[in-house]
Amino acid sequence: MTDKQVTWSHSALKDFEGCAKRYHEVKVLKRFPFTDTKHTIYGKDVHKAIEDYGKHGTPMPEQFSFVLPVVDVLLAKPGRKLFEHEMALTKDLRPCDFKDDDRWVRGIADLLIVDDDNLTARVVDWKTGNDKYPDRDQLTLMSLMVFTHFPHVRSVASALVFLVKGSMVKHKMAREDADAAWWDYRERVAKLEAAHEFDVWNPSQSPLCGWCPVKHCTFNTKR
Numbered sequence: 001m002t003d004k005q006v007t008w009s010h011s012a013l014k015d016f017e018g019c020a021k022r023y024h025e026v027k028v029l030k031r032f033p034f035t036d037t038k039h040t041i042y043g044k045d046v047h048k049a050i051e052d053y054g055k056h057g058t059p060m061p062e063q064f065s066f067v068l069p070v071v072d073v074l075l076a077k078p079g080r081k082l083f084e085h086e087m088a089l090t091k092d093l094r095p096c097d098f099k100d101d102d103r104w105v106r107g108i109a110d111l112l113i114v115d116d117d118n119l120t121a122r123v124v125d126w127k128t129g130n131d132k133y134p135d136r137d138q139l140t141l142m143s144l145m146v147f148t149h150f151p152h153v154r155s156v157a158s159a160l161v162f163l164v165k166g167s168m169v170k171h172k173m174a175r176e177d178a179d180a181a182w183w184d185y186r187e188r189v190a191k192l193e194a195a196h197e198f199d200v201w202n203p204s205q206s207p208l209c210g211w212c213p214v215k216h217c218t219f220n221t222k223r
Contacts, residue, residue, distance in 0.1 A: 005091075006193045008105055010138045013185075016192050021203035024195075025214045032213040043128040046163065047110060050126060051083040054111070067126075067163050074124060079115035084108055087145040093182070095149050105189075109142055114150055121146050123158035131162040131169070139171035140181055147178050 008016075016023040026032050036044075050067060052058035054075055060068055075081060086098040088106035096103050111124040123142045143156040153175070160169040173181070195201055205219040212220050 004196075005102065005104065006189070006196050007103055008189055008192060009107055010141050013188060013192065014135070014137070016195070017188070018208075019204040019206070019212070020195055020201045021217055022212055022214050024201035028196075039129070046128050047084070047126055050111075054081060055083050070161060070163070070168075074111065074113070074122070077113050077115075077122060078117070079113040079120075079122070082109065082112040082114065084110060085112045087142075087149050089145060089148055093148055105141075105145075105185075107142055107145055109146070112146065114146075114153065116152070119152055119154040121150060121153045121156045123156060125158075125160050127160055127162045128164050129162070131160075131165040131167045134160050134162075134169040136160070136169060136171050139169075140173065141185070143171070143173040144178055144181055144185075147173075147175055 012023070012027060015027060046064055046067065049058075049061055049064045050071055053060045053071065060071075086106070086108050088096050088098045088100060088103040090096050090100070090102050091104040098106055109123050110126045111122075113122040113124075115121065123139065123146060125138060125142070139158040139160065143158055146153060146156050155172065155174045158171045158173070162168065203217050203219050209217070209219045210221040214220060215222065
C-alpha cells in the first residue's frame with residue numbers, strides 16, 4: 001500500500017490497462033529501463049526537426065523534407081504556435097507545473113495552435129509509425145488538458161498525423177463534452193490507483209506477451 005500521489009499520462013494508463021504486471025515491473029519497479037531503438041530515435045529526430053523548423057526557422061533536413069507539405073499547411077493556420085508544449089493538472093483539475101509534486105496527469109502537445117480570436121485550438125501529434133491502429137484516446141486527453149490550461153477555448157480540433165504513411169486521424173471536442181470525458185478517465189484511473197493502494201498487479205494475456213521484457217511472467221512464451 002502507498003500514500004504517494006499516483007500520477008499518470010496517456011501512455012502510462014494504456015500500459016497499465018494493457019497489462020498491470022508489465023506496468024508494475026517497468027514503470028513502478030523500473031526493472032527494465034527503456035532503451036532507444038532505431039525507430040524511436042528516428043521519431044525523436046523528426047519531432048526535433050519539425051520543432052526547430054517551426055519555432056526557429058531552421059531549414060528542414062533533406063531526409064525529412066517529405067513532412068513539409070502537411071507541416072506548412074498547419075503552420076499557416078491562424079493562432080499562436082506552441083511546440084512540444086507541456087501541460088499538467090492536479091487531481092482537482094488545476095493547471096500546475098509539469099514537474100510539480102502535486103501533479104496528477106500530464107502530457108505534451110507536439111504542436112498546439114491557440115486561436116484566441118476564434119476561441120479555438122488545434123492539437124497535433126506527429127506519428128512516424130504505422131497507422132493501422134490509431135489511438136484517438138490520446139487526442140481526447142490532450143483536448144481536455146487544453147480546455148483547462150486555456151479556459152477561453154471553446155472547441156479543440158486535434159489530429160494524429162502519420163507522417164510516413166501520409167494519413168491523418170481527426171478528432172473534435174467541444175468544451176461542454178469535457179465533464180463526461182473526465183468522469184470516464186477518473187473511473188479508469190481509479191483502477192490504477194487501487195492497484196497502487198493494494199499492491200495487486202495481475203497479468204493480462206495477449207498476442208504481445210512474447211515481446212514483453214518480463215520473462216518470468218506465466219504468460220510470456222519466451223520465458
